[in-house]
Amino acid sequence: MGGQALEIIEYSTRTALAEGVSAALAAALTQDLNTTGRSTLAVAGGTTPAPIFDLLSQEQLDWANVEVMASDERWVPTGNERSNAKLIRAHLLQGPAANAGFIPFYQEGLTPEQGAAHLSARLQNGPSVILLGMGEDMHTASLFPATEGLEAGLAADAPACVVMRPDSQPEARISLSARLINAAGAKHLAIFGEGKRDALQRAATISPEKAPISAVLPNLKVHWAK
């Protein structure tokens, strides 16, 4: 496998990364709003993006015409500490950005499969702007290596959303498929630490089945800080 060229924007601090990524997302949203009057933003959950959300939420954008969703969700109620929706509500849908719409993935009373089917019907166009995260195991969104459901999530004709039940995780997940992620006009990845940078560089030489992040590398803008 030849490997894919990676352009990594390095920042001297995590704060500088948050400023840079927030500005890049705001610029991509502004471009959409100026050209079509609307935009859709998907964002990672987990431990990395809260400082980016805090800054982005304060941008003076036409948030009423922006719809926000997670790149993936743990199948837990919104009040649960592990809910990505809870993180997004607490850090992104605040201040001016409180005017944005929000598309929740978790639906009380539905199985993950039912939830994914509903979302796939609703999200045919997918997000225009996306902020991804990545684990050291090279998962992105909730496309986890060597997990049932990954083949469907990587397929060229994948539905918008797939269900994943990674052995390493305590609950089922719903993830945007690689097809939908790659359809976004602006794709950003924010990662911290040497371990994730090394993993990303390794992933560029490995198949998506073993390193799902490698399925979304084309046109991906990578932001890294120690």
Ligand SMILES: O=C1O[C@H](COP(=O)(O)O)[C@@H](O)[C@H](O)[C@H]1O
């Ligand atoms: O489980 C998840 O993991 C990834 C990476 O999270 P981090 O805590 O290592 O930053 C995240 O991008 C994804 O949205 C989340 O659900």
